[in-house]
Amino acid sequence: MTSLTYSSPFPADFVFGVAAAAPQIEGAAFADGKGESIWDRFSRQPGKVHDGDTLDVACDHYHRFDEDFALMASLGVKHYRLSLAWPRIYPNGDGELNPAGIAFYRRLFASMKTHGITPWVTLFHWDLPQALEDRGGWTSRVTVDAFARYADTVVQAFAGEVKHWITMNEIRCFTRLAYGSGTKAPGRKESAAVVNQTFHHALLCHGHGVRAVREFGGAGAVVGLTDNCDVCIPVTETPADIAAAQAWFLEKNAHVLGAMHAGHYPADYLARAGADAPRVEPGDFDLIGLPTDHLGLNIYTGTYVRAGRNGAAWEAVPLPINYPRADSPWLHIAPQSIYWATRFCAELYGHRSLYITENGCGYNDEPVVGGEVLDLHRRDFLRNHLREAHRAIGDGVPLHGYFLWSFIDNYEWEDGYQRRFGIVHCDYATQVRTPKLSARYYAEVIRSHRIV
Numbered sequence: 151m152t153s154l155t156y157s158s159p160f161p162a163d164f165v166f167g168v169a170a171a172a173p174q175i176e177g178a179a180f181a182d183g184k185g186e187s188i189w190d191r192f193s194r195q196p197g198k199v200h201d202g203d204t205l206d207v208a209c210d211h212y213h214r215f216d217e218d219f220a221l222m223a224s225l226g227v228k229h230y231r232l233s234l235a236w237p238r239i240y241p242n243g244d245g246e247l248n249p250a251g252i253a254f255y256r257r258l259f260a261s262m263k264t265h266g267i268t269p270w271v272t273l274f275h276w277d278l279p280q281a282l283e284d285r286g287g288w289t290s291r292v293t294v295d296a297f298a299r300y301a302d303t304v305v306q307a308f309a310g311e312v313k314h315w316i317t318m319n320e321i322r323c324f325t326r327l328a329y330g331s332g333t334k335a336p337g338r339k340e341s342a343a344v345v346n347q348t349f350h351h352a353l354l355c356h357g358h359g360v361r362a363v364r365e366f367g368g369a370g371a372v373v374g375l376t377d378n379c380d381v382c383i384p385v386t387e388t389p390a391d392i393a394a395a396q397a398w399f400l401e402k403n404a405h406v407l408g409a410m411h412a413g414h415y416p417a418d419y420l421a422r423a424g425a426d427a428p429r430v431e432p433g434d435f436d437l438i439g440l441p442t443d444h445l446g447l448n449i450y451t452g453t454y455v456r457a458g459r460n461g462a463a464w465e466a467v468p469l470p471i472n473y474p475r476a477d478s479p480w481l482h483i484a485p486q487s488i489y490w491a492t493r494f495c496a497e498l499y500g501h502r503s504l505y506i507t508e509n510g511c512g513y514n515d516e517p518v519v520g521g522e523v524l525d526l527h528r529r530d531f532l533r534n535h536l537r538e539a540h541r542a543i544g545d546g547v548p549l550h551g552y553f554l555w556s557f558i559d560n561y562e563w564e565d566g567y568q569r570r571f572g573i574v575h576c577d578y579a580t581q582v583r584t585p586k587l588s589a590r591y592y593a594e595v596i597r598s599h600r601i602v
Contacts, residue, residue, distance in 0.1 A: 187277040449488050477514045485537065
């Protein structure tokens with residue numbers, strides 16, 4: 151008797167991987183010349199992070215990466231999206247280079263090669279050097295110039311080991327949430343005009359990342375942005391609701407994806423922003439509009455949209471109080487978000503190569519019992535989202551890979567170590583790693599190249 155399968159295989163060249171980020175797993179926050187990041191400072195401010203948790207040790211990946219890559223390999227993982235810690239390379243953001251930081255990542259990439267794992271490297275995943283924040287952070291073009299130097303340095307240094315590059319991770323989070331609402335480091339609450347300028351500077355840094363890879367990445371190097379675009383789901387898959395969802399998607403994403411696609415800020419965005427629109431200098435969009443090889447999407451949830459009443463282009467439908475969600479209050483379970491995000495990016499912006507660079511769910515209480523973590527809720531989340539990814543591919547969407555967030559439980563920003571997103575359990579007191587049921591499930595998906 152053969153086991154049942156519920157879908158045809160994913161395309162042969164489809165990439166299955168896992169993801170994590172340097173500040174969330176490395177630890178060694180002040181070791182070997184690493185400079186202070188804004189999260190090192192923010193986590194020490196009373197009341198900013200759950201339980202006062204810091205990044206000082208995290209998963210101690212800095213000292214245990216070889217063990218972690220062996221575990222990845224045992225699960226069949228061959229692709230790993232990671233980030234480099236900017237303050238480990240340039241402790242002050244610019245200024246003097248830290249050779250020990252370069253040497254660490256050389257050791258890390260050598261271990262990945264030994265274990266048959268391909269690196270997909272993100273240049274910036276939120277850990278801005280505190281010294282740059284002291285000079286204005288993302289409100290200042292000083293940070294743009296510093297990032298250009300940093301990008302040039304690391305692409306030249308690792309061109310022999312890395313061919314897959316990602317410029318920035320989730321511009322909205324390290325601009326709007328960090329300088330607007332103040333919930334993320336550095337925790338500032340600035341005006342709309344200042345916040346809009348921060349994401350313009352982030353877009354310029356993205357452009358410098360693309361330029362650096364084109365100049366120094368060598369043959370075969372590819373580069374793109376990872377964006378946590380605002381995602382919507384049509385309430386019904388009818389022409390009226392789909393058109394409403396398209397209008398919503400274009401409006402909500404005009405300032406990042408729309409600007410990159412058009413080579414300027416769209417007119418309707420500028421009209422909404424008014425006097426708060428970003429200041430643009432000559433040549434800025436020559437950088438921002440540089441062609442990329444792929445677009446990464448971090449997809450977790452979505453907003454339901456239907457055709458508007460009384461002439462409105464769209465109407466967002468509020469969620470009922472008992473709508474299912476993970477323990478992260480913002481993470482409402484909406485698997486169709488993967489289908490519609492990738493479809494709209496292809497249809498509305500013309501992207502020809504898309505990757506899900508993050509998708510996962512966070513829960514608080516996941517104990518190890520008898521050597522197991524029976525996280526069936528994560529297995530269900532993963533399976534349902536993969537089905538929507540598979541559906542998108544079947545409908546002609548150029549989706550070429552999926553990176554699960556995250557490989558291991560880690561420092562979840564303002565939620566500290568309370569919130570667990572990993573398919574591998576980390577006991578922070580002992581640093582013992584325990585693959586969860588979801589890890590075994592995903593390993594079988596990778597092995598069979600189909601939903602199981």
